Amino acid sequence: MFNKMKQRKISLSFLLLLTNILVFGQKKQPFYWGVATAAYQVEGAYQTDGKGESKWDFLTNKVGITQFTIGEKQTGNVAINMYDRTQYLKDLALLKQLGANAYRFSLDWSRIIPDGTGAVNEKALAHYDQLIDDVLAAGLEPFVTIYHFDYPVVLMQKGGWGNPAMIDWYMNYASVVMKRFGKKVKHFITFNEPYIEFFLVENMLHEQENKHIPPKEYYMSQMQKAHRQLIANAKAIELYHSLHLKGQIGIVLNVNPGAAWNANNAADVKAANFQDILINGLFLDPLYKGKYPQMAMDSLAKYNPSFQPSASDLAFIAHNKPDFLGINFYAPAVVKGEDSAMSLKWLDNNPDAVKSNVGPVMPEYLYKMLIRLKKDYGNPTVYITENGTGFAGEDVVKDGKINDPLRIDYIQRHVTWALKAKKEGANLGGYMVWSGWDNFEWVSGYTKRLGLIYVDYKTQERIPKQSFYEYKQLIKKHKGL
Ligand code: BGC
Numbered sequence: 001m002f003n004k005m006k007q008r009k010i011s012l013s014f015l016l017l018l019t020n021i022l023v024f025g026q027k028k029q030p031f032y033w034g035v036a037t038a039a040y041q042v043e044g045a046y047q048t049d050g051k052g053e054s055k056w057d058f059l060t061n062k063v064g065i066t067q068f069t070i071g072e073k074q075t076g077n078v079a080i081n082m083y084d085r086t087q088y089l090k091d092l093a094l095l096k097q098l099g100a101n102a103y104r105f106s107l108d109w110s111r112i113i114p115d116g117t118g119a120v121n122e123k124a125l126a127h128y129d130q131l132i133d134d135v136l137a138a139g140l141e142p143f144v145t146i147y148h149f150d151y152p153v154v155l156m157q158k159g160g161w162g163n164p165a166m167i168d169w170y171m172n173y174a175s176v177v178m179k180r181f182g183k184k185v186k187h188f189i190t191f192n193e194p195y196i197e198f199f200l201v202e203n204m205l206h207e208q209e210n211k212h213i214p215p216k217e218y219y220m221s222q223m224q225k226a227h228r229q230l231i232a233n234a235k236a237i238e239l240y241h242s243l244h245l246k247g248q249i250g251i252v253l254n255v256n257p258g259a260a261w262n263a264n265n266a267a268d269v270k271a272a273n274f275q276d277i278l279i280n281g282l283f284l285d286p287l288y289k290g291k292y293p294q295m296a297m298d299s300l301a302k303y304n305p306s307f308q309p310s311a312s313d314l315a316f317i318a319h320n321k322p323d324f325l326g327i328n329f330y331a332p333a334v335v336k337g338e339d340s341a342m343s344l345k346w347l348d349n350n351p352d353a354v355k356s357n358v359g360p361v362m363p364e365y366l367y368k369m370l371i372r373l374k375k376d377y378g379n380p381t382v383y384i385t386e387n388g389t390g391f392a393g394e395d396v397v398k399d400g401k402i403n404d405p406l407r408i409d410y411i412q413r414h415v416t417w418a419l420k421a422k423k424e425g426a427n428l429g430g431y432m433v434w435s436g437w438d439n440f441e442w443v444s445g446y447t448k449r450l451g452l453i454y455v456d457y458k459t460q461e462r463i464p465k466q467s468f469y470e471y472k473q474l475i476k477k478h479k480g481l
Contacts, residue, residue, distance in 0.1 A: 031481035032141060032430030033474075034102030035095065035452065036386050038148035038192065040076045041439040043108065045083035049123040052114025055160070056442075058153040059205075066445040068208050074445030080437055081460050085130065091462070092138040094453060095436065098468060099475040103135050104385055104432050106145035106192070109152055109173050116152035117169050125180055132184050143326075143385065143432075144181065145189040145252065146174050146236070149197050149442075161198070161225035167232045174236045178243060186247035188240065189326055189385070190233045193254040195279055198222040198229075200344060204443065219342040220304035227309055230286055234320035241320075252326035252385045253283050257365045257372075259332040261349060267337025274341045275333050280369075287325075288377040290318030299342065324429065325373070326385035329366045329414070331359025354406065357390040357448045363413040370421035370428060379427045386434035387414050388450050395438070395449040395465065402454045402465040411467060415474055419481075433471060437462065 040056045059065040060075035067073050081087045095103055109116075111124035135142045147170065151160070155169055178188065199222055206218055213221070233251050240249040258276025260268035274295060281293040291314055292300075300307050339345035350360045366387070373382055389410045395402055415431060422428040438451035446457055452468040455461070 029429060030101060031428075031478070032102035032143075032383065032432070033478070034100045034104060034140065034143070034430065034432040035098075035436030036104035036143075036432045036434050037082070037436060037439065038106040038145065038150075039108040039111075040079070040148070040150045041435075041441070042080045042105075042437065043083040044077060044079040044081045046075075046077045048083060049111065049127060050114055050121045051108070051124065052110040052116075053153045054108065054110035054150045055153050055156045056150045057110070058156070065205070065443055069443045070445050070447050072445065074440070076440040079440045080455050080457070082437075083127070085134075087460065088131065089134060091437065091453075092134055092140070094462065094464065094468075095140060096138050097464075098452075098472050099479075101139060101141060102143055102430060102432060103138075103140040103436075104143035104145065104189075105131075105135075106148035106189075107177060108150065109147065110150065112176060113173050114152065116155040117172060120176055125176075128181065132181060136184065141187065142185050143187040143189060143383070144177075144185045145192050146177055147190065148192040149201070161228050164228065167228055167235065170232045171235055171239065174232075175239055178236075178240055178245070182240075182243060182245040182247065187324075188247065188249040190236045190249065190251050190322075191229055192252045193328060194226045194229045194283060196254050198226045199278075200347075201443065203344060216303045216340070216342045220300055220307070223300060223304055223307050226282070227307070227313070230283070230317050231313060233287075233322070234317045237320040237322060248323035248381075250322040250324035250326055250381075250383075251287070252328060253280075254328045254330075255280055255369050256329075256331065256333040256346075256359075257369050259334045259362065259365060261334055261336040261351070265337060268335065271337050271339055271341065272333070272335040275335045275339070275346055278341045279333055284373075284377055286314060286317050287321065288318070288380070290314045303342070322380070324381040324383055326383050327369065327373075328386035328434070329369065329384060330387065330389065330434075331356075332362050332365040334360055354391065356406070356410070357392070357444075357450065358388075361389070361410055361413075363410075363417040366414055367417040367421045370418065370426040371424065374421075374424075374426045379425070381427050381429050383430040383432070384418060384428070385430075385432055387411070387431065388434040388452075390448050390450045395454060397454065397463065400463065402463060404465045404467045407452075407465070407467040408470045411471060412474065415478075419478070422481075 046057055064073045114121055132142055237249050256279050258272035260272040262268045277293045277295050282296050285293050333346040334349040335346050352360050391406045394404045435451050437453045438449040438455040441448040454463040454465050
């Protein structure tokens with residue numbers, strides 16, 4: 001009896017597979033287990049092979065941005081040396097050893113089109129072509145982020161996303177990338193975390209540099225840039241689909257569900273709800289529902305009345321939906337009643353006794369978000385494109401080893417909650433740890449380690465941490481999901 005049932009089950013899944021191959025021309029996708037990186041944080045080689053100066057080259061070398069945050073100038077000039085093929089081949093071999101089947105990384109616009117809009121740099125394209133081949137040869141599915149915070153500095157000097165022409169500049173670059181790599185890469189990502197780019201990092205910079213615009217007005221003025229990025233995202237999706245490349249294209253959002261500091265305090269609950277709208281709804285609603293949340297529009301009317309998105313723009317965004325949604329989940333946004341939602345106050349609220357580098361450890365909010373995407377946003381295919389953590393003092397080498405129990409506990413609990421949501425019908429297709437390796441952590445420089453693999457920044461030596469081996473076990477346990 002059991003055997004018969006098993007047989008029926010097998011033939012049913014075989015039939016489903018066959019239908020997939022015949023109807024959709026593609027095999028059923030496996031559950032992806034991987035790690036993620038981004039070009040500026042890992043590549044180094046900041047002047048190699050004709051690379052142009054990028055926004056982050058400029059911010060780190062010329063503005064000295066990390067001086068404001070960590071009191072010392074640090075840059076990604078060398079980073080973890082991953083532009084070097086000898087180095088990255090060793091790194092890919094480690095991912096193979098991990099048992100991963102996916103690797104998310106980003107391309108550097110300032111390598112491919114050094115002055116932003118002019119000639120294409122063949123050396124850079126050849127480099128990434130080789131990298132993609134090497135990733136595939138290591139048995140890893142490449143998830144390629146076209147744009148991860150960084151772009152040629154000449155475009156920043158022309159206003160960046162503050163300039164309406166940025167949409168065309170981005171489209172020119174994105175089309176070079178899609179046409180060159182679209183046959184090999186089956187998962188493209190248009191943008192990484194518009195909220196973090198415009199409302200967090202640029203807001204922090206603004207506070208350092210120039211205080212004459214009142215904070216709420218400045219905060220809301222950023223909406224114009226975010227809106228342009230959403231239009232560019234829709235245009236890139238439209239272009240990708242028109243190329244019939246037999247793969248998928250999506251966008252990555254940071255999701256930080258609002259959580260009241262005290263769930264029994266009405267003011268905290270109200271503030272958490274508003275914060276949630278300004279972080280998550282602000283992007284999810286236009287992408288999936290073709291409108292901005294009313295509460296956000298009300299604040300925009302007050303602090304940035306010139307922001308008037310047209311109905312046709314909104315319809316265009318919703319019409320060109322991403323094929324998948326990448327979510328980067330680290331922590332909820334814990335909020336107190338007195339915090340302004342148009343600020344970064346929420347980043348300071350952490351009730352945990354032992355505090356991580358990336359906010360309070362509350363994995364149940366990852367589950368809640370996945371269920372919410374299922375219920376309120378049409379259950380899109382979701383990949384967790386980043387999840388990970390670090391704790392001060394944990395990543396130290398002792399007898400050639402790194403024991404990082406807090407990171408292990410974090411990853412295990414997040415995977416458990418994510419898989420629970422999947423079991424309950426959330427359309428979850430993969431999970432990636434940020435990051436594979438310790439690397440250049442933007443405004444925090446090299447002071448925050450988030451990798452599964454320890455990097456000695458002086459020698460470039462790699463040492464897999466205990467969390468690497470535990471993640472390997474997790475992947476093994478859930479193979480074939
Ligand atoms: C970014 C990564 C970053 C990570 C950890 C995300 O906001 O996409 O580039 O390193 O968080 O802070």
